[in-house]
Amino acid sequence: MSISYEPNVGLIRALLTNSTTTSLLLFLTSLLFYFVYKDPIRKPKALPPGPKPWPVVGSLPELYRNKPLFRWVLDLPKNTPLGVACVRLGGTHVIVVDSPAIAREFLKKNDATFATRPVTMATEHSSGFLTVAVNLWGEQWKKMRRVLASEILCPARLKWLTNKRIEEADNLVRYIYNQCKGESGVGLVNVRVAVRQYSGNFIRKMVFNKRYFGEGREDGGPGKEEEEHVDALFEVLGIIYSFCVSDYLPWLRRFDLNGHEKAVKAAVGVVNKYHDPIIEERIRRWRGVGGGSPPPSQELEDLLDVLVSIRGDDGKWVLSEKEIKAQSAELMYATIDNSSNAVEWALAEMLNQPHLLEKATSEIDRVVGKNRLVDESDVPNLNYIKACARESLRLHPVAPFNLPHVAMSDATVAGYTIPKGSHVLLSRVGLGRNPDVWDDPMKFDPGRHLGEDGSGEVDLTETELRFLSFSTGRRGCMGVQLGTVMAVVLLGRMIQGFEWSVPSGMDGVVDLAEEENSLYLGKELEALARPRLDDVGLYMK
Numbered sequence: 001m002s003i004s005y006e007p008n009v010g011l012i013r014a015l016l017t018n019s020t021t022t023s024l025l026l027f028l029t030s031l032l033f034y035f036v037y038k039d040p041i042r043k044p045k046a047l048p049p050g051p052k053p054w055p056v057v058g059s060l061p062e063l064y065r066n067k068p069l070f071r072w073v074l075d076l077p078k079n080t081p082l083g084v085a086c087v088r089l090g091g092t093h094v095i096v097v098d099s100p101a102i103a104r105e106f107l108k109k110n111d112a113t114f115a116t117r118p119v120t121m122a123t124e125h126s127s128g129f130l131t132v133a134v135n136l137w138g139e140q141w142k143k144m145r146r147v148l149a150s151e152i153l154c155p156a157r158l159k160w161l162t163n164k165r166i167e168e169a170d171n172l173v174r175y176i177y178n179q180c181k182g183e184s185g186v187g188l189v190n191v192r193v194a195v196r197q198y199s200g201n202f203i204r205k206m207v208f209n210k211r212y213f214g215e216g217r218e219d220g221g222p223g224k225e226e227e228e229h230v231d232a233l234f235e236v237l238g239i240i241y242s243f244c245v246s247d248y249l250p251w252l253r254r255f256d257l258n259g260h261e262k263a264v265k266a267a268v269g270v271v272n273k274y275h276d277p278i279i280e281e282r283i284r285r286w287r288g289v290g291g292g293s294p295p296p297s298q299e300l301e302d303l304l305d306v307l308v309s310i311r312g313d314d315g316k317w318v319l320s321e322k323e324i325k326a327q328s329a330e331l332m333y334a335t336i337d338n339s340s341n342a343v344e345w346a347l348a349e350m351l352n353q354p355h356l357l358e359k360a361t362s363e364i365d366r367v368v369g370k371n372r373l374v375d376e377s378d379v380p381n382l383n384y385i386k387a388c389a390r391e392s393l394r395l396h397p398v399a400p401f402n403l404p405h406v407a408m409s410d411a412t413v414a415g416y417t418i419p420k421g422s423h424v425l426l427s428r429v430g431l432g433r434n435p436d437v438w439d440d441p442m443k444f445d446p447g448r449h450l451g452e453d454g455s456g457e458v459d460l461t462e463t464e465l466r467f468l469s470f471s472t473g474r475r476g477c478m479g480v481q482l483g484t485v486m487a488v489v490l491l492g493r494m495i496q497g498f499e500w501s502v503p504s505g506m507d508g509v510v511d512l513a514e515e516e517n518s519l520y521l522g523k524e525l526e527a528l529a530r531p532r533l534d535d536v537g538l539y540m541k
Contacts, residue, residue, distance in 0.1 A: 047086045098431055173493055207331055245257050378492070503527065
């Protein structure tokens with residue numbers, strides 16, 4: 001049996017006619033197969049793991065079901081293999097990191113990619129995007145950063161203002177001493193009020209050359225104006241990056257569902273109420289607006305004078321009135337909370353471990369003595385005091401996350417895709433309490449920062465991002481030197497000047513629980529203080 005084969009002439013003609021198209025299709029198919037299946041480097045990579053988002057709104061419903069919001073977000077990386085998680089809020093991917101290695105990838109290896117900030121309702125109200133800390137990457141940010149680096153936070157300027165800072169450290173000691181004037185010589189001191197008052201005075205004196213906006217109090221404590229001012233600053237800081245729903249779904253902003261916009265506008269209004277008249281008068285004095293030229297003998301007295309008087313090479317004023325107001329306020333926001341929180345927590349922890357207080361007191365007596373008060377020049381030599389402050393920054397950060405970074409382009413970090421526009425949050429809590437990094441992480445142990453022989457040099461910065469104190473990279477804090485002397489002098493003076501103990505009603509133990517809606521100590525620290533220096537004159541400067 002034979003089988004004959006008749007070629008399909010029509011089909012052959014069609015294939016020959018379309019040979020170019022066929023070859024092109026075969027080539028493109030092979031190329032696609034190669035890139036998708038044969039080259040894993042070019043394969044699309046996944047986002048970091050995280051909760052499955054809802055359409056349009058993402059995981060915003062979960063935030064409402066899991067209050068306080070920040071604690072739910074803090075927990076996300078704990079359940080992932082690498083310590084990085086992704087949650088989609090509205091149309092924004094929010095990347096949460098509690099691994100130091102991955103944190104370094106973001107802020108060191110890929111620093112340039114993540115150098116901008118998000119646009120939020122609260123930052124719009126608080127800064128107008130005219131300043132440094134919360135501004136977007138761009139020419140305005142570069143301009144203001146140059147001003148701060150060369151005119152405000154440079155070593156020469158900080159040295160020039162040393163006496164103003166020491167005046168406020170003296171006033172702190174006097175204020176606490178005045179609480180101890182009863183028959184027993186022991187006073188019950190609200191430590192939170194004392195440290196926040198010092199922080200407010202510290203930066204007010206530097207910026208406005210004022211301790212008080214009003215009359216203050218005879219004992220050195222804050223008046224109602226200063227209390228209102230400090231409360232407003234903390235209110236803004238509590239809202240500024242607080243997962244406001246309208247920051248992720250802008251069309252909802254008109255409804256102010258969280259009540260955040262109403263609160264932040266009111267708080268910023270309080271800040272402006274105290275700042276604006278001073279700033280406007282100073283501009284008139286220096287620039288002659290409505291009042292002629294400034295007197296030729298006029299000299300700089302504070303940082304506001306510096307901001308107002310800067311001229312460019314062309315002789316024109318460098319900063320506008322809006323820029324001066326915004327940057328003055330940001331200096332307040334940036335200074336008021338970190339050191340005061342660290343010192344309140346440090347003293348609370350040390351009261352529960354009296355041997356730590358004894359060790360700190362011994363160091364101060366050895367380095368400084370009892371015939372003068374701790375000074376900024378002592379900071380390099382107060383290693384144990386610095387270790388106590390550093391440990392407090394590690395274990396009890398002032399905020400759950402660093403200021404957010406935003407991806408300016410698509411990136412790959414730790415093998416994961418980080419899309420352009422993603423917000424990156426480094427978990428201050430997750431880094432500082434990471435059990436893979438810190439032995440017994442929930443124990444307050446200053447000795448861990450002193451090295452094996454106990455003599456290691458201590459720095460409050462943490463460049464390897466094992467915890468966050470002043471961050472790093474292009475958007476790292478510019479006030480490291482100022483923040484360090486502020487915290488160390490504050491803690492050093494309180495320990496040097498007074499013996500501290502737990503009030504009897506607390507059973508000898510300070511409750512170290514956190515506030516439900518923040519990382520502050522749950523109950524304002526109140527402790528008994530007894531003056532320990534023989535020279536009464538040291539308390540009355």
